[in-house]
Amino acid sequence: MSTGSRPFRLRNTLTGRVEPFSPARPREVRMYTCGLTVYARGHIGNFRTFVAQDVLRRFLRFKGYRVVQAMNFTDVDDKTIRGANEAGLPLRQYTDRFIGQFFDDADALGIERAEHNPRATDPRYIKAMAALVERLLEKGIAYRADGSVYFRVAAFPAYGRLSGAGASDRIAGARVDSDEYDKEHAHDFALWKAAKPDEPSWPASFGRGRPGWHLECSAMGLELLGSDFDLHCGGVDLVFPHHENEIAQSEAATGKPFVRHWFHCEHLLVEGRKMSKSLGNQFTVRDLLDEGFSAAAMRHLLAGVHYRQQLNFTRAGLRQAQVAIGRVNAFLARSDRAGGGAEAGDGTAEDAEVAGALDRFEAALDDDLNTSRALAEVFFALKQGNRALHQQGAAGGTGAAPWAAAIRRMNEVIGSFELGKETSDRAVGGERDEQEAPSGLAPELLSRIEERAEARRRRDFARADAIRDELAQEGILLEDGPRGTTWRRP
RNA sequence: GGCGGCGUAGCCAAGUGGCCAAGGCGGAGGUCUGCAAAACCUCUAUUCGGCGGUUCGAAUCCGCCCGCCGCCUCCA
Incomplete structure (x- = not known):
């Protein structure tokens, strides 16, 4: 571990500055990352963010911190519900598939597993979310309307700190939410959405329904990491309103700071253009x-x-x-x-x-x-x-x-070197490593390489080159060195 | 309309006031090799979108212009 007269400086969205990163506890970092909404396989843009967060996580470990990371799956929202209904599957079964695919892709990319992978519909977190809403109702910061529960943004003066002061301006200029619910103000947001017949719902003291999007991250973050945890990460698009709302509901409920350092990753372009469905450039x-x-x-x-x-x-x-x-x-x-x-x-x-x-x-x-x-x-x-x-x-x-x-x-x-089976580089025909050779190369091919070595010893270069060309056809590149010939797949 | 980011060699990309403008890919030449490949060595932006300005000095600060992009609405 290296020592630290030189602090790790990291941009904090909350202050807009690159500043020393200082976790609340001495050698431990508690980090939360907004994971995937599991209604489709994650695309390369999602993984840009996940890789950036993985680099951050790995660097913290490199510096000797113990990292406790929670990365959630949003497995209940408009899209997952619609997808499950269209597929005729129970919600959980539908989302399980994409979670599995997420791990396949993340593992391939060498993304370290988080310590926790909570999903919103887990009873433990539904309970935590309900408790959070209850506290906000008790404090008079949340209100009920038409079976749903909303967060009264006006009751939280610090609103807008993350996304830039003029949150009220932004909201004023923005298109008004098309929600048909009865909110006091257009910019109030749903904590809990009233149950509908064709949607999954859970019982709660304030009425049956399902969690609003922002609520889950607050509840799971607080549940798994506690208040005032060190890092909260996501893509830039989440700064507003998602993270802004998380701060509002969490701090209003607990009366304590929610997160110390906010980390946001910029989006990517694909072949110079914004990634979008219509351009067909949303690769997985x-x-x-x-x-x-x-x-x-x-x-x-x-x-x-x-x-x-x-x-x-x-x-x-x-x-x-x-x-x-x-x-x-x-x-x-x-x-x-x-x-x-x-x-x-x-x-x-x-x-x-x-x-x-x-x-x-x-x-x-x-x-x-x-x-x-x-x-x-x-x-x-x-x-x-x-x-x-x-x-x-x-x-x-x-x-x-x-x-x-x-x-x-x-x-x-x-993390990108020696990732997967990139190296099949092995010595063959030399005096060493003979024993560790073959995994990956058929005996037939190995004997061809031997045959070529023999030809070279006879100085029958025409024969040797012919064999080299044949193996090249098979995707095997031969390299002659002072200690013998090695092969690899380029 | 409001807020913000970017524009550095053929391509990708660091660098935010002062050593010859990192690094990677590609390209050229060379060494090595039976020939290759790999590796190594040398070279490959007098110049940082454009025009002005500040300064002893700017890719780096300021102004204007051109171009690209993002957020403000579900979105990593």
Whole structure:
């Protein structure tokens, strides 16, 4: 763990400034992230945000914090209800499917699992939400109308602090909510929606119904993390009204600060255009996997652009990422094969260089998660490591190992290297590693490689090249080095 | 209409007053190699959308203009 004369500075939407991040408890961070509304498979835009949050989470752990994260699933709202009804399925069965798909995609992208994945319809949270509404009713901040319960925005003077002072202006200028309910003011929002015949509903002391959208995050956040927790994350679109409303209802109910630091991730563009259904550019991770792109490339592209910057997600970018990742992975594999103690640490000048790179890496992330700059250090380490490997040559030194270890340390945050089965880089025909070779390459192909090695020994290069070309057809790239031939799938 | 962001080499993308404007991809040349591939080395923006201004000094601050985008309404 590194120490901290240099604080981790992170932009806080609440203040609009990049400021030192200071959790309420010394070595623990309690974070909440607004997860997916599970009426469809999450698209690449959703995952941009989730990857950014994952980088944040991993960096906190990198710095030695214990992280307790809750990421919810919104499994009851207009869209999930409509989807379930159209599919003729019970709500839970309908949403289960998308939750499963979410985890498939998140796992592929190397997104660490949160400690808690609450879903709104869990009885525990329905109960917590009802309790929250009761408190607001008792305090006279919420009111009932037509079977529903609303939050009286006028009763919470701090309203608008997150999204920028003039919340009343925004509201005045905005289109009036088309809700047919009887609200006192257009900008009051529903805490609890009165039951309807074709909608799921739950009993409550203030009437049967279902939770309003904003309520669940407040209830689950408070339930799992307590008041005044450290981080609340989401996409920029959630700043208003969702997060603004969460603050209002939570703080009005508890009388305590809700969240210390708000983290919002910018949206992405796909091929230079806003992602939208009509443009047909709402890709899912699955779609891109099916096109042949690796999840690692997706993560690399998503993680490599600063989170507050609009990111242009393109196939060309994915291809670039793929190449860059391949270079790093190939180095790591080569370094492992070359051997050498990974722990070095005998105070050489080179150790200081490695430590310097790691420190610059951390410094970049300390500066509002500047992943682009951090990545530059990964590539610096790559260059140094490759250089060491180059010089090692036949001499067989251990200079590359510390750089490989440094890259792996950095990858604890970046996460896009050695993700999935990217590396099948193995030595064949050399004097070493024979035993660990084959997983992934058919014996038939291995014997072809042997055959080619034999041909090369005979200096029958026509034969050798023919075999190399054939294997290339199969997607196997052969590389001849001083220690024998290695293969990989590019 | 209100609020906000962005525009840096062929592409992606850091940099917010002062060393030669990070890094990646791509491209050119070289070393190595039977040839390749990989790796390494060198080169690849006298210039930061445009025009003015402030300053000893600006990609970085100010003004205007052009272009792209977001939020204000379900949305990561």
